[in-house]
Amino acid sequence: MRAPSSELPIQFHGVTVTAGGVTILDDIALTLASGPPTVLIGPNGSGKSTLLRLAMGLLAPSRGRVTWGGLELVPPLKRAIVFQRPAMLRRSAAANLRFALRAAGIPHAEHARRIAELLELVGLHALADRAARRLSGGEQQRLALARALARDPAVLFLDEPTASLDPIATKAVEDIIRTVSERNIKVVMATHDLGEARRLAGEIIMLHRGRIVETGAAASFLDAPQTAEARAFLAGELLI
Amino acid sequence: MPDGPSALQLVLSGDPALFAIVRLSLYVSLSAVALAALIGIPLGAWIALTRFPGRQGVIVLLNALMGLPPVVVGLAVYLALSRSGPLGAFGLLFTPSAMIVAQTVLVTPIIAALTRQTIEDLWIEYRDELTAMNLGPLGRVMALIWDARFSLVTALLAGFGRAAAEVGAIIIVGGNIEGFTRTMTTAIALETSKGDLPLAVGLGLVLISIVIVVNALAWSMRRAGERLAG
Numbered sequence: 001m002r003a004p005s006s007e008l009p010i011q012f013h014g015v016t017v018t019a020g021g022v023t024i025l026d027d028i029a030l031t032l033a034s035g036p037p038t039v040l041i042g043p044n045g046s047g048k049s050t051l052l053r054l055a056m057g058l059l060a061p062s063r064g065r066v067t068w069g070g071l072e073l074v075p076p077l078k079r080a081i082v083f084q085r086p087a088m089l090r091r092s093a094a095a096n097l098r099f100a101l102r103a104a105g106i107p108h109a110e111h112a113r114r115i116a117e118l119l120e121l122v123g124l125h126a127l128a129d130r131a132a133r134r135l136s137g138g139e140q141q142r143l144a145l146a147r148a149l150a151r152d153p154a155v156l157f158l159d160e161p162t163a164s165l166d167p168i169a170t171k172a173v174e175d176i177i178r179t180v181s182e183r184n185i186k187v188v189m190a191t192h193d194l195g196e197a198r199r200l201a202g203e204i205i206m207l208h209r210g211r212i213v214e215t216g217a218a219a220s221f222l223d224a225p226q227t228a229e230a231r232a233f234l235a236g237e238l239l240i
Numbered sequence: 241m242p243d244g245p246s247a248l249q250l251v252l253s254g255d256p257a258l259f260a261i262v263r264l265s266l267y268v269s270l271s272a273v274a275l276a277a278l279i280g281i282p283l284g285a286w287i288a289l290t291r292f293p294g295r296q297g298v299i300v301l302l303n304a305l306m307g308l309p310p311v312v313v314g315l316a317v318y319l320a321l322s323r324s325g326p327l328g329a330f331g332l333l334f335t336p337s338a339m340i341v342a343q344t345v346l347v348t349p350i351i352a353a354l355t356r357q358t359i360e361d362l363w364i365e366y367r368d369e370l371t372a373m374n375l376g377p378l379g380r381v382m383a384l385i386w387d388a389r390f391s392l393v394t395a396l397l398a399g400f401g402r403a404a405a406e407v408g409a410i411i412i413v414g415g416n417i418e419g420f421t422r423t424m425t426t427a428i429a430l431e432t433s434k435g436d437l438p439l440a441v442g443l444g445l446v447l448i449s450i451v452i453v454v455n456a457l458a459w460s461m462r463r464a465g466e467r468l469a470g
Contacts, residue, residue: 058371076374087369090387090469099383103373131469151373 006069007078007154008186009033010055015064017050017210024050026210028064032155036202037177037187039218041194043239046207048190049084052157055188056081077104080153084160086144088132093124093143096132100150118146122176138169145176149185156180158189162196174199194234198222206230208239251442257419262446265423268336268410269403272343273351276399280348281392284355285381288363302356305349310342314412317342321413334415339423342409347399354395358388390462390469397458404451 012030016023025047032038032055040048053059054066057076068074089096097115106114119125122142127135132143141161148156158177162170177200181187191197197204201218206229214221214230225231233239251258287298319325321333321341332338362384370380385392407425414421416430424447431440 056372058368076372081372083368083372087365089366089369089383090390092469095469100373103375103379131467 006071007074008069010155011067011070012051012054013065013067015054015061015066017047017054017059018062024210025054025061028212030205030212030215032186032188034184034186037181037189037200038203038205039197039201040188040190040205040207041192041197041233042207042213043192043233047210048192048207049159051207052081052159052188052190055079055155056157078151078154079157080148080151080155081157082141082144082148082159082161084163086140086147088135088140088143091132092129093132093135094119094128096143096147097150100147104151106150106152114150118150121149121179122146123172136169138165138172141165141169141173142176145173145180149180153185155186155188158187160190160192162191162193170196194222206233208233251446258442258446260419261422261424261427261443262450264336264421265404265425265447266450268339268423269343269400271340272347272403273396273400275340275344276347276351277396279344280351280395280399281355281385282381283348284352284357285359285385287352288356288359289377289381289384299353299356302349302353306353308346308349310346310406310408311412313346314342314409317345317409317413333413334417334421336414336421338413339410339421342413343403343406346406346409347403350402351395351399354398355388355392358391358395359384362388390465393458393462397455400454401451404447 010032012028015025015028015030017025028051030051040051042048050059054061056079057066057068057074058081065072068079089099091099094115097118098111101111101114102108115128116125119128122145124135124139124142124146127139132140135143145158145161161177162173165173174196177187177189181200187200189200197218203215204218204221205215206213206221206227208229214225214227216226221230222234225234229239284302287295287302317338318333320327321330321338322328323333332341363380366380366384366387370383375383405425407429410421410423411426411429414423414426416422416426422430424443428440428443428447431437431443
């Protein structure tokens with residue numbers, strides 16, 4: 001358990017991102033505060049990944065500002081992200097975690113204990129010495145989660161963490177996300193799986209064509225969406 | 241054909257003169273590859289990770305330099321090391337050191353160009369992760385070189401193959417002096433022109449065997465390493 005960190009709230013002030021003449025995000029105003037997981041939903045290409053990269057600080061807005069605890073350009077010391085397709089370092093599972101711990105400046109004396117804890121948390125302790133790139137898709141995703149948590153983050157961003165996983169692997173990942181959230185780490189995740197949004201979300205933000213269509217507490221959003229786009233998306237229609 | 245021992249007999253008898261030639265060849269080529277690695281790997285990694293004006297031109301040039309003609313390198317190093325050249329004061333011409341210098345010049349572009357390609361490909365894969373981990377430039381380079389180590393071994397092998405096989409550069413700057421700067425390739429060139437074909441063939445067999453053994457060792461190292469590290 002931790003005290004709320006200076007990373008939060010993360011605020012978007014009129015943020016627009018354009019690339020090659022295409023507007024990817026359009027005038028986003030948003031506050032990500034501590035609390036249960038925030039889930040971004042929306043069709044492919046709606047801007048979910050770009051929004052996560054902005055919030056992580058990997059991408060600078062074309063217009064507008066992103067602030068962390070009221071400050072701009074805060075280095076990502078207490079933020080971590082799991083990408084949609086995490087790159088596994090060409091090392092063992094344990095060495096991937098050791099690398100992240102070293103990058104985060106964690107004292108060497110704590111590495112062995114932290115690696116054991118993290119592997120235990122994601123259920124990979126039996127595979128510590130296995131080459132990370134030889135792990136299955138689900139195992140790699142769990143290792144990527146452990147590697148992100150090695151930074152001891154206050155905020156964890158997840159980009160479609162269960163895309164292309166089977167139900168068993170999906171459940172394992174979702175259980176970890178729940179545990180993480182219970183440890184008071186703010187989870188912000190993108191998904192286009194409505195079932196997953198229903199299982200994990202405290203708050204839902206729906207994006208469509210680079211704009212926020214609707215936000216709200218998960219229960220009210222899912223049961224009584226206010227906008228036509230959200231109703232269409234929830235009804236399983238193809239939003240184009 | 242002159243009378244004398246056959247190629248096989250020469251090799252099997254462990255002739256001390258032959259042994260000295262083999263030893264010098266390995267000393268020169270391995271030293272050159274080590275020096276070229278010290279220059280070429282950091283240089284290739286730096287070009288891979290840095291954006292600067294004229295970068296495309298540098299990459300094209302580096303790739304072109306992989307095909308440097310050894311005799312031209314030999315001539316350039318000869319001019320630099322000769323008495324009246326800029327490095328003449330060191331008195332290196334016609335010594336093994338001059339041969340190492342020439343082969344280093346020859347091999348460095350090969351290692352640098354292959355390193356650049358390898359590191360750049362890996363960087364595309366790792367960029368997001370390493371940036372998200374807030375890793376500094378030095379940390380990135382170290383991580384990339386370490387994770388590319390098995391591919392970089394191949395770059396070193398390419399360099400070694402080039403150095404071990406070339407004759408044009410070292411015959412110019414070394415002079416093929418018996419017992420001092422005579423290597424396998426310069427000896428083969430000399431013995432062939434003299435007509436002592438058994439010795440030339442013997443040396444050729446030894447040279448090919450060494451290249452095969454070095455490659456086999458590196459290959460099994462790579463296989464074992466990849467099994468452990470993925």
